[in-house]
Amino acid sequence: MDTAFDFLRNLLVQDRTFRRFDASRKIDDTTLQQLVELTRYCASGRNLQPLKYRLVSDEHELDLLFPTLKWAGYYSDWDGPEPAERPTAYLVQCLDTRYGENCLCDDGLQLQAITLGATALGLRCCIIKSFNLKEVSQRLQLLESMKPRYVVAIGYPAEEVVLEDMDGSEDASFKYYRDDQSRHHVPKRPLEELIIKR
Numbered sequence: 724m725d726t727a728f729d730f731l732r733n734l735l736v737q738d739r740t741f742r743r744f745d746a747s748r749k750i751d752d753t754t755l756q757q758l759v760e761l762t763r764y765c766a767s768g769r770n771l772q773p774l775k776y777r778l779v780s781d782e783h784e785l786d787l788l789f790p791t792l793k794w795a796g797y798y799s800d801w802d803g804p805e806p807a808e809r810p811t812a813y814l815v816q817c818l819d820t821r822y823g824e825n826c827l828c829d830d831g832l833q834l835q836a837i838t839l840g841a842t843a844l845g846l847r848c849c850i851i852k853s854f855n856l857k858e859v860s861q862r863l864q865l866l867e868s869m870k871p872r873y874v875v876a877i878g879y880p881a882e883e884v885v886l887e888d889m890d891g892s893e894d895a896s897f898k899y900y901r902d903d904q905s906r907h908h909v910p911k912r913p914l915e916e917l918i919i920k921r
């Protein structure tokens with residue numbers, strides 16, 4: 724029987740960034756609320772809990788948000804998913820600046836909880852930092868106090884992602900790439916490289 728550790732490890736392995744989804748499979752607000760609920764249990768610097776989420780799932784808002792996002796910086800000849808492969812939901816993580824201008828690492832902890840939760844539900848995500856902040860705020864009519872920090876694109880996966888070990892050499896590339904069958908490969912540094920020798 725799998726231990727809790729095996730289960731968590733497997734979920735982390737599955738929890739890859741996806742950028743092509745099945746646009747015909749919708750995601751409802753109840754699912755998005757379930758994902759946001761997970762963030763309540765994340766650690767929070769000073770326990771301030773300053774992050775809030777704008778749920779995006781209706782067709783009109785999906786179309787409004789998409790052009791504000793930048794996909795896959797290393798794929799210079801790809802402008803992001805075609806209409807049939809676009810995400811069917813987004814969570815826009817915002818810092819409620821009434822609590823201050825800093826959220827320490829709360830944002831990352833919560834993003835990971837969301838993507839793990841989505842993966843457990845059979846969904847996949849793309850965490851997006853490259854977006855037009857002003858446009859996102861305007862298009863979603865966010866209050867001035869809500870500062871978007873990340874957009875999480877969510878959908879049912881429609882591509883193959885291959886996790887692979889980077890070779891241990893100095894000049895090994897960390898850049899993800901697509902092969903001739905359009906599979907997305909993600910190189911990860913080997914464990915030995917992450918542990919500082921005594």
Ligand SMILES: Cc1cc2nc3c(=O)[nH]c(=O)nc-3n(C[C@H](O)[C@H](O)[C@H](O)COP(=O)(O)O)c2cc1C
Nearest residue numbers: 738739740793794795796849850851852853899909
């Ligand atoms: C802080 C952060 C910002 C990111 N911003 C973007 C982004 O703007 N656009 C994008 O397509 N992917 C973005 N990604 C996804 C990364 O490219 C992806 O995590 C990386 O290639 C490793 O793949 P993996 O998530 O499958 O391990 C971001 C990821 C993180 C953690």
